[in-house]
Amino acid sequence: MRVWLRLPGAGLRIIISVLLIVIFLMPFYWMILTAFKTLGEVLRMPPKFWVDSLQWQNFRDAFTRINFLHYTRNSLIITLGTMIGQLVVVVPAAYAFARYQFKGKNALFGIVLATMMIPGQLIFLPIFVMFAKSGLLNTYVSLIVPFIASGTAIFMLRQTFMQVPDSQLEAARLDNASEFRIIYTIMMPAAVPTLSTLALLTFIGTWNSYFFPLVWTTTDAVRTLPLGIQKLQDVEGLSPQIVMAGNMMLIVPILLVFLIARKQIIKAFTYMGVK
Amino acid sequence: MNVWGTRVTPLLATIALTAVLAGCATTEAESSVAAYEKGDSVLELNFWTSAVEDVNQNLVDQFNETKGAELNIHVNAEYQGDYWEMQQKINAAAIAGTLPNVFIDEVAMTKGFADSDIIANLEPFIETDKFDTSDFKIGDLGNLYLGDDLYAFPHMRSVPVMYVNKTLAAKEGLDPNGPATFAELEAYLQTAYDATGQPPMYLFNYDFWVMEALLHSYSDTSVVNEDETKSNINSKGAVKLITFIEDLESKGLIKVLGVTDKDAYYASIANPGTALIFSSVGGYKTFAGMAAESGIDLGVSMIPAGEDGKRGVPVGGSNTYLANTGTDNEKAAAFEFMKWLSDTEQAAYASANTGYLPTRLTSLDTDLMKETIAAFPGYKVASDELEFSKMRPMTGTYHEIEDLMGTRINDIWLENLPIQESLDTLAKEVDDILNR
Numbered sequence: 001m002r003v004w005l006r007l008p009g010a011g012l013r014i015i016i017s018v019l020l021i022v023i024f025l026m027p028f029y030w031m032i033l034t035a036f037k038t039l040g041e042v043l044r045m046p047p048k049f050w051v052d053s054l055q056w057q058n059f060r061d062a063f064t065r066i067n068f069l070h071y072t073r074n075s076l077i078i079t080l081g082t083m084i085g086q087l088v089v090v091v092p093a094a095y096a097f098a099r100y101q102f103k104g105k106n107a108l109f110g111i112v113l114a115t116m117m118i119p120g121q122l123i124f125l126p127i128f129v130m131f132a133k134s135g136l137l138n139t140y141v142s143l144i145v146p147f148i149a150s151g152t153a154i155f156m157l158r159q160t161f162m163q164v165p166d167s168q169l170e171a172a173r174l175d176n177a178s179e180f181r182i183i184y185t186i187m188m189p190a191a192v193p194t195l196s197t198l199a200l201l202t203f204i205g206t207w208n209s210y211f212f213p214l215v216w217t218t219t220d221a222v223r224t225l226p227l228g229i230q231k232l233q234d235v236e237g238l239s240p241q242i243v244m245a246g247n248m249m250l251i252v253p254i255l256l257v258f259l260i261a262r263k264q265i266i267k268a269f270t271y272m273g274v275k
Numbered sequence: 276m277n278v279w280g281t282r283v284t285p286l287l288a289t290i291a292l293t294a295v296l297a298g299c300a301t302t303e304a305e306s307s308v309a310a311y312e313k314g315d316s317v318l319e320l321n322f323w324t325s326a327v328e329d330v331n332q333n334l335v336d337q338f339n340e341t342k343g344a345e346l347n348i349h350v351n352a353e354y355q356g357d358y359w360e361m362q363q364k365i366n367a368a369a370i371a372g373t374l375p376n377v378f379i380d381e382v383a384m385t386k387g388f389a390d391s392d393i394i395a396n397l398e399p400f401i402e403t404d405k406f407d408t409s410d411f412k413i414g415d416l417g418n419l420y421l422g423d424d425l426y427a428f429p430h431m432r433s434v435p436v437m438y439v440n441k442t443l444a445a446k447e448g449l450d451p452n453g454p455a456t457f458a459e460l461e462a463y464l465q466t467a468y469d470a471t472g473q474p475p476m477y478l479f480n481y482d483f484w485v486m487e488a489l490l491h492s493y494s495d496t497s498v499v500n501e502d503e504t505k506s507n508i509n510s511k512g513a514v515k516l517i518t519f520i521e522d523l524e525s526k527g528l529i530k531v532l533g534v535t536d537k538d539a540y541y542a543s544i545a546n547p548g549t550a551l552i553f554s555s556v557g558g559y560k561t562f563a564g565m566a567a568e569s570g571i572d573l574g575v576s577m578i579p580a581g582e583d584g585k586r587g588v589p590v591g592g593s594n595t596y597l598a599n600t601g602t603d604n605e606k607a608a609a610f611e612f613m614k615w616l617s618d619t620e621q622a623a624y625a626s627a628n629t630g631y632l633p634t635r636l637t638s639l640d641t642d643l644m645k646e647t648i649a650a651f652p653g654y655k656v657a658s659d660e661l662e663f664s665k666m667r668p669m670t671g672t673y674h675e676i677e678d679l680m681g682t683r684i685n686d687i688w689l690e691n692l693p694i695q696e697s698l699d700t701l702a703k704e705v706d707d708i709l710n711r
Contacts, residue, residue, distance in 0.1 A: 040568040043545035045473075125367060132371030217374070218323070218364065221351050231328070231354065236559055237543050 001060075034244040035059070042241050055241065062232060062246035066226050071222070078143045078204040078213075078224060083199055085148030089159030090198075093149075094157030095183050099169065116151040131216065138219045147206065153198045160194040161187050196264030203257055225250055294675055308399040311607035313347050318608050320350045321375035325361040326593060327431070330628050331379065334621055342615045348608045349364040350377075358384075358593070359674065365598075369393045374600040376609040379593045382418040385427050387671030394596040397425045400610040410619075410635045413658075414590045417666025427594035428617045431631035433557035434588045434660050435488040436653065439552050439574040440566070443467060451454055453551055453576045457493050457519070460579055461682070464528040464550065473548035474530035478520065479540035480685050483677040484591050485553045489516055491587025491665055492578050498680070499709065503670045506705035508680060509698035517687060517694050529689045534681070545569040553578060555591065556657040559630035563651065574654025577660045586663035632657055672708050679704060 034042055036054045062068070096102075097109050123146075131142045164187060172182050188195065213224045229246040258265075305501035324331040335352040343349055355361045368374045369391060380388075388394040401408065411419070411429055419427045439453040454463040467475035480486060483498075490496050494512030499505065507513060523529040531625070533539045539560070543549045545565045554562070559575060566573035580586050595613050597606065616622065619637040626633040627647040632654070638644055648654045662704045667673070683701045687694055 038568075040564065042541050043550065043565060043569055045546045125370065128367050129371045132368075132373045137371075137373060214356065214360065215363065215367065218368070218375075220354065228354070238538075238558075238565055240538060240542075 001022075002264075031244050031247060034241055035248045037241050039239060039241055058245035059249065060241075060242045061242045062249060063243070065218070066228045066232050068225075068246075068249070069226065071223060071225040074140075074222050075207055075225040077140055078222070079203055080185075081140060081144040082147050082206045083202050085144055085151055086150055086198070086202055087195075089148050090150060090153040090157060091183060091188065094154045095179075095187055096159055097154065097158045098161035112154050114151075114153045120211060124212065128216055138176040138217055138221050140222055142216050143213060143222060146212075147202075150198075150202070153202070156194055156198060157191060164190050193264050193267040196261050196267075199260050200257060200265060204254055207254060231267075308403050309603055309607060310403050311346065311348075312604055312610050314515045314604075315347075317347050318347045318605065320348060320377065320605065320609055320612060322350045322352045322612070323355045323364070323378040324352050325355055325381075327377045327625075327629050327631075332340065332626055334616060334625065337621075338612060338615055343612070346608070346611060346612060350612055351362040359627075362387075362674070365393060365494045366391070372600075374598040375606055376598055376601055377612060378596055378598060379430055380596060382427075382429075382590065382592055382594050383669060383673055384671075385418055385594060385596075386421060386669040387673075388596060389421050389426050390671050392599055393410050395599050395606060396421075396427055397427070397597060397610070399423060400597070400607070403607075404610070404614070406614060410637055412698050413632065413634060413636060413639075414636055414661035414664035415666045418590065419594065421669075427596050428580040428613050429634035430559070430595045430616070431629065432634055433555045433592040434558075434589060434657055434664060435553055435578055435632050436588060436660065437576045438544060438552045438554060438562060439576055439580055440547070441572040441574040443471075443547065443550050444574075446470075449550070453574070455576075456584075457579045457581055461523060461528065464523065465526075467548075467550035468528055468653040471548040473546070474527055475548065475550035476523075476529045477540055477543040477549060477552055478529050478531050479537060480531060480688075481534050481537070481678075481681040483681050484555070484589055486680070486684070487589040487665075487667065488553070488578050488587065489520075491589070492585065492663075493519065493581045495581060495585050495587070497587075497665070497668075498671070498676075499668050499705075501546070503668055504706075506676075506702040506707055506709065508705060509695070509702035510583045514695055514698060516674060517684060517698065521688050521691075521694065524691055531685060533685065533689070539566075544573070547571060547572065555630075556653065557592065557629060557631045558652060559653050559657075561630065563653075572591065574625065575656045577663075586660075587665045587677075588660055588663050590664045591663070591667065595666060626654075632661070670709060672711065676705050676708055679708070 033049070033051060035058055036051050036056075037057055037058075041048060041051060060141045093112075097105065097112075127146055128137075131137045131139075168186055169182060172186060173230070208226060209224070210226045210230070213222075213227050214230075217223050217227070227241065229250055232246045233243045295348065303516050320490050322335060324335075333353050335350050337351055353375070355364050355378075361378065361380045362384055365374065365378060365380065365388065371553050371570075377493075385394070389396075400406070408425060414432060414434070416429070419425055419429060439451065441451040443449070444451045444453070447466055449463060451464055454460045464475045478485075487498055490498060490507075490513060494510075494516045496507050496510050496512035499507060516553060520529060520531075524531055540552075541554075541562075542565075544552055544554075544562050547567060547569055552622075556575065563573045578586060578588055595616060597609050597613060601609070617634060619641060620643075622633040622635045623638040623641040623643045626638065627630065630651075633639060639648075655679050668676075670676075678702060683697065683704075686692060
């Protein structure tokens with residue numbers, strides 16, 4: 001930061017900013033460029049940084065050569081299911097940790113935090129076997145339920161709920177408000193930025209998830225879009241332009257959600273940062 | 276998309292699973308089994324496929340419409356990803372009790388699956404059916420057997436070959452068949468380098484299968500000893516090979532690519548400045564198409580010969596495995612499907628539509644293969660190369676070893692580490708895994 005402040009003049013800062021933007025945007029530019037190229041252009045050496053004509057056919061190929069709609073529908077169901085499930089499970093849990101005193105609370109919260117440190121690769125097999133024994137393999141449940149109890153989400157929400165003044169809760173209780181009503185009318189409105197951030201993080205994490213849908217599914221019934229894109233690569237062999245077109249279609253929903261939610265997210269991080 | 280990166284973690288899980296399963300013992304062959312009995316209702320079989328999904332799906336569709344309809348067997352094909360993802364899923368399914376009836380996986384996995392009691396010994400089925408396996412004798416069949424017992428059917432076969440940029444060769448007065456020996460390789464690459472100023476050859480060492488071919492052909496050695504208890508990776512021959520490649524790399528004649536550069540490696544085949552590349556014949560049709568897009572006439576030649584004309588190429592590709600699951604009649608039905616899948620016409624179809632070699636001698640006599648070989652003469656070169664074929668190491672931990680060797684050897688080249696010392700350390704690590 002200090003180095004930054006000592007830089008001579010705004011001009012240099014602008015130049016460095018532009019350079020940084022170019023560096024960060026380059027992978028995206030390359031993805032978009034590849035998605036619109038012909039195979040010949042993709043393979044050309046030295047590479048070209050523009051296209052002669054936009055190959056919309058790549059998107060049509062990506063869409064038709066795998067069952068794109070099927071995978072997209074599965075991704076939507078699993079992503080929305082996980083987000084809603086988290087809301088149902090995490091909000092009451094965070095409220096309890098923030099506002100209740102009970103025996104073993106600290107130990108229990110420690111366990112919740114510890115779950116954040118367990119790599120998924122360690123738990124996939126026992127859960128896989130559990131799902132197999134209970135007939136839940138290749139169902140939406142198997143891809144939603146394990147992810148709705150998030151330690152990160154409980155931690156972040158607990159921190160936010162702890163900021164709500166005691167007086168507000170006492171006033172509500174004097175008015176005979178139920179715990180559900182307190183959560184719904186006091187806690188959740190106060191935590192909208194945090195909830196938005198969690199929703200976005202969950203959306204991105206679930207939408208992009210590759211490993212668990214890969215190892216927990218053995219049929220196409222509930223497979224998600226990242227697996228579909230991977231399949232596109234396997235089916236198409238060396239056709240990076242079609243795979244990149246598929247990848248572009250994969251990230252569009254994430255960009256849209258980010259654009260819609262960005263104000264709330266900035267608020268959440270600002271709020272947590274100044275605490 | 277970085278495919279390799281997304282698979283490293285699953286791979287580690289596979290290794291853990293293999294370790295869990297390693298305690299299981301191979302079952303003895305049952306003395307006999309009953310032949311398949313067609314029932315009134317349709318018998319459903321699950322078939323997990325790996326690689327070239329469209330070809331496998333088409334074959335299954337053909338079976339369901341013909342032989343399957345006749346036998347009241349319906350096969351459900353489910354694609355599971357590449358060979359390593361399949362291995363992981365099979366190991367997990369074995370623990371969970373959800374194995375499919377039949378599956379495809381890489382040739383070198385036979386022993387690992389058999390040791391874990393995942394696959395069935397096919398000898399009783401062969402005996403009951405009086406099935407003739409002699410037609411399979413294309414190349415080394417070692418990876419199908421454990422002892423004298425057949426544990427897998429060949430599905431698609433490949434060997435590493437040398438792809439030659441014939442367009443560049445013609446322009447620079449080089450042999451369009453590439454160098455015939457390793458002794459000629461450096462001069463060949465030097466001429467191409469002088470003409471283009473670019474590295475004329477790329478090497479992707481993480482496909483260790485190609486390194487196996489180089490060890491056999493250049494150094495007349497193998498990765499592990501015969502009973503697979505000790506590594507040969509620090510042997511005199513291996514040191515000679517690694518030194519030879521490092522020397523070419525330091526002169527700019529070979530570019531070694533890192534683990535994340537797999538796509539760049541394959542794309543290099545369409546680079547007009549690339550003279551040679553060693554890769555699987557399984558990619559032949561794809562590579563030829565890519566090269567043609569850049570105006571390159573792509574030729575196929577054998578991996579160069581080493582001293583005294585010695586060559587050795589590991590036979591790769593995939594096998595079909597009969598899983599140890601289901602009723603006796605389901606197993607017999609699965610064997611019926613495996614027989615059909617490996618039959619002459621189907622083997623020819625799979626080969627002609629991919630680049631892999633057929634798995635039956637009689638397939639080579641089909642009109643389809645004759646037409647394919649006429650249009651793509653590289654098939655004939657690869658078939659001829661099978662004369663020098665070797666089996667791949669069979670130990671259940673070989674994939675773990677391959678990854679380790681690929682990484683360590685690339686480190687030697689890219690970081691200029693001392694060769695003998697580094698290979699001695701690597702050999703110790705490999706021995707530890709082999710004797711774990």
